Amino acid sequence: MARTSIATVCLSGTLEDRLDAAGAAGFDAVEIFENDLIAAASTPEQIRARVADLGLTISLYQPFRDAEGAPAERFAAVRRRMTAKLDLMARLGADTVLICSSVAPDTIDDDDLAAEQLRTLAELADDRGMRIAYEALAWGRHVSTWQRSWEIVRRAGHPALGLCLDSFHVLSRTDQYADIAGIPGDRVFFLQLADAPRLSMDVLQWSRHHRLFPLQGSLDLVGFTKAVLATGYRGPLSLEVFNDVFRQADPHRTAVDARRSLTALQDCLDGGGFPASSLTGLAFTELGVDADSGPQMEALLGALGFTHSGQHRSKPVQLWEQGDARILLNSGVGEAAISAFALESSDPEAAARRAAHLHARPLPRRRRQREADLTAVAAPDGTAVFFCRTEPVGEHGWLDDFLPTGEPRALSTGITAIDHLSLAQPFDRYDEAALFYRAVLGLTDDEAGEFAAPFGLVRTLAIRNADRSVRVALSVPVLRRGDWAPAIPHPQHITLATDDLPRTAAALAAAGMILPIPANYYDDLDARISAPAAVRRLGVMYDEDEHGSYWQLFTPVIGSRVFVEVVQRVGDYRGYGFANDPVRMAAHRQQRLREEIKD
Numbered sequence: 001m002a003r004t005s006i007a008t009v010c011l012s013g014t015l016e017d018r019l020d021a022a023g024a025a026g027f028d029a030v031e032i033f034e035n036d037l038i039a040a041a042s043t044p045e046q047i048r049a050r051v052a053d054l055g056l057t058i059s060l061y062q063p064f065r066d067a068e069g070a071p072a073e074r075f076a077a078v079r080r081r082m083t084a085k086l087d088l089m090a091r092l093g094a095d096t097v098l099i100c101s102s103v104a105p106d107t108i109d110d111d112d113l114a115a116e117q118l119r120t121l122a123e124l125a126d127d128r129g130m131r132i133a134y135e136a137l138a139w140g141r142h143v144s145t146w147q148r149s150w151e152i153v154r155r156a157g158h159p160a161l162g163l164c165l166d167s168f169h170v171l172s173r174t175d176q177y178a179d180i181a182g183i184p185g186d187r188v189f190f191l192q193l194a195d196a197p198r199l200s201m202d203v204l205q206w207s208r209h210h211r212l213f214p215l216q217g218s219l220d221l222v223g224f225t226k227a228v229l230a231t232g233y234r235g236p237l238s239l240e241v242f243n244d245v246f247r248q249a250d251p252h253r254t255a256v257d258a259r260r261s262l263t264a265l266q267d268c269l270d271g272g273g274f275p276a277s278s279l280t281g282l283a284f285t286e287l288g289v290d291a292d293s294g295p296q297m298e299a300l301l302g303a304l305g306f307t308h309s310g311q312h313r314s315k316p317v318q319l320w321e322q323g324d325a326r327i328l329l330n331s332g333v334g335e336a337a338i339s340a341f342a343l344e345s346s347d348p349e350a351a352a353r354r355a356a357h358l359h360a361r362p363l364p365r366r367r368r369q370r371e372a373d374l375t376a377v378a379a380p381d382g383t384a385v386f387f388c389r390t391e392p393v394g395e396h397g398w399l400d401d402f403l404p405t406g407e408p409r410a411l412s413t414g415i416t417a418i419d420h421l422s423l424a425q426p427f428d429r430y431d432e433a434a435l436f437y438r439a440v441l442g443l444t445d446d447e448a449g450e451f452a453a454p455f456g457l458v459r460t461l462a463i464r465n466a467d468r469s470v471r472v473a474l475s476v477p478v479l480r481r482g483d484w485a486p487a488i489p490h491p492q493h494i495t496l497a498t499d500d501l502p503r504t505a506a507a508l509a510a511a512g513m514i515l516p517i518p519a520n521y522y523d524d525l526d527a528r529i530s531a532p533a534a535v536r537r538l539g540v541m542y543d544e545d546e547h548g549s550y551w552q553l554f555t556p557v558i559g560s561r562v563f564v565e566v567v568q569r570v571g572d573y574r575g576y577g578f579a580n581d582p583v584r585m586a587a588h589r590q591q592r593l594r595e596e597i598k599d
C-alpha cells in the first residue's frame with residue numbers, strides 16, 4: 001500500500017488543527033502549505049515536533065511560485081527566496097519543495113532558460129540534500145501541460161529536479177495522459193491527487209473552488225493514478241483539494257472523508273474498479289415518528305393497504321408490511337424522517353467489513369438477548385444503514401425481533417416493494433455522501449440532474465446496484481440554504497412500487513391523501529407528448545424514456561420531513577421522473593400554504 005498524504009490546504013482551522021486532523025485520520029504524511037505555515041503561531045521547530053508526535057512526516061513544502069523563465073534581474077530575487085525557503089525546510093524537516101509553473105506576466109517563453117534556471121535552483125536544493133518537484137499549473141503562463149514540464153525537467157538533467165504530477169492540472173485539460181507511463185519513475189518526485197465535477201468554466205476558478213477527493217467527482221483518477229504508478233513512482237499518494245465547502249467544515253470529519261477516498265482509490269487500483277457489491281435489495285426502511293406524525297403515518301400506511309403486522313420486542317417500533325415493502329415506524333427517535341434503512345446482502349458480514357475498511361462510522365449495537373445482530377454504520381447525513389439477510393420468520397433473522405400483532409392482512413392496493421429512497425442531503429455533506437454510496441455500499445451512478453425548485457436550484461444523483469434492486473436518489477441544494485427558504489425545504493421520501501396504480505390512487509384518494517397536481521402541468525404534458533388520458537384523470541405525474549413509462553403519485557408531507565411517492569414502472573422505464581420534481585415541489589409548497597391557512 002502506497003503512503004498516504006494530505007495537503008494542509010484541504011482542511012480548515014489553524015495549521016495545528018489541520019495537522020491534528022490529518023494525524024487522527026491515519027495519514028502517513030502532510031504537504032505543508034506556505035500560507036498555513038506563515039499564519040501559524042508555532043515555530044518551524046515546534047511544527048516539526050508536532051508532526052512527528054502525530055506519527056506524520058512532511059512529504060512536501062509548497063508552493064514556490066514564479067521561479068522559471070524569470071528575467072535575469074528578477075531571477076536573482078528568486079534565488080534569494082529559494083535559499084530562504086530551503087533553510088526553512090531544513091528547520092521543518094521537509095526535503096521536497098514544489099515549484100509550480102510561472103504565471104508572472106514578465107515570464108520568458110523559453111524552455112532552455114527555464115531548464116537552466118531550474119537547474120540552478122536544484123543545485124541549491126541538492127547542496128542541502130533536498131529536491132525540487134516541478135508542476136505545470138493548468139493556467140501557467142507558458143508551461144501548462146505535463147508534456148512541457150517534463151520536457152523542461154528532461155533538459156535540465158539534474159538529479160535533484162523532478163516532476164510533480166497533479167491529476168487536476170492534467171485531467172482538466174486532456175484525456176491524453178497514457179504517455180505519462182513512459183516517464184522514468186525516478187524522474188517523478190511527487191503525485192498529487194484531486195478529482196472534480198465536470199464543469200465548463202475557467203480552469204483556475206474550477207481548480208481553486210471545486211476540487212474534490214478522488215472518486216467524489218468525474219475525472220478518471222483510477223486511470224491517471226495507474227499511469228503514474230506504471231512509471232515506477234513509489235512516493236506518496238497525496239491529496240491536494242481546494243474546495244469551498246471543505247474549507248468551512250470540521251477538519252477531523254474532512255480528513256476521514258479524505259482518507260476514505262484514498263482507501264477506495266487503492267481498492268480500485270488493486271481490483272480494476274470498486275469491488276462488486278453484495279447488496280441484493282432493501283429489507284426495510286425506518287421512519288422516526290412523533291406524537292403528531294405517528295398517527296398520521298399509521299393512517300397513511302393503512303390507507304395504502306399496509307398491515308401493522310409486528311411490534312418490536314424491546315423498542316417502540318411498529319412493523320408495517322405489504323408485498324415486499326416493509327416500513328418500520330419508530331417513535332423512539334424523534335420527528336418523522338427516514339432514520340434508518342436496511343440493505344439485504346448475500347454476505348452481510350462482508351458488507352460490514354467493507355464499510356469498516358472504508359472508515360464508515362459504526363453505530364453502537366443496542367441488541368437485547370434473542371434479537372438479531374444487525375451491523376449498522378452511519379451514512380454522512382446520520383441515517384443508520386443496516387446490513388442484513390431477511391430470513392423467514394422463525395429463522396432468527398431481524399423479522400423475529402417483532403412479535404406478531406395478529407392483525408388480519410389488509411386488502412392490497414397493489415404495492416409490491418420499495419422502489420427507491422430519496423434522501424435530501426445536507427449541503428455540507430453531499431460530496432462525502434456520493435463517495436459513501438459509491439465506495440462503502442458499492443453502488444454506481446445512474447442518472448444526474450439539476451433543476452430549479454421553489455427554494456433554489458437542486459442537484460440530484462441517483463445511484464443503484466447492478467440489478468436495480470437497490471436504488472437511492474440523493475439530492476442537494478446547489479447553494480447553502482438562504483434565509484427565506486423553510487427550515488426543511490426538501491423533505492425525504494420513500495417511493496413505493498405498485499403494479500396497479502389506478503387501485504393505489506383510488507385508495508389514497510378515498511383517504512384524501514393525494515397531492516393535487518396543477519392543471520398547467522397536464523396542459524404542458526399534452527403539448528409535449530401524447531400522454532395517456534388516464535394521467536390527467538388519475539391526477540398523477542408521468543414520464544417516459546425509450547424503455548417504458550413512469551406513473552407517479554404523491555402524498556402530502558407528513559409532519560415536516562417526509563412524504564410517500566407511489567410509482568408504477570411500465571415496460572422497462574429506468575429513470576426517476578426527476579423532470580417532474582420542480583412541479584411536485586411547488587405542489588407540496590401549495591399544500592403547506594393551504595394547511596397553514598386551515599390552522
Ligand SMILES: O=C(O)c1ccc(O)c(O)c1
Nearest residue numbers: 063100135166207208240
Ligand atoms: O492554485 C494554485 O495556485 C496551486 C498551487 C499549488 C499547486 O500544487 C496547485 O495544484 C495549485
Ligand SMILES: [Mg+2]
Nearest residue numbers: 135166192240
Ligand atoms: Mg498541485
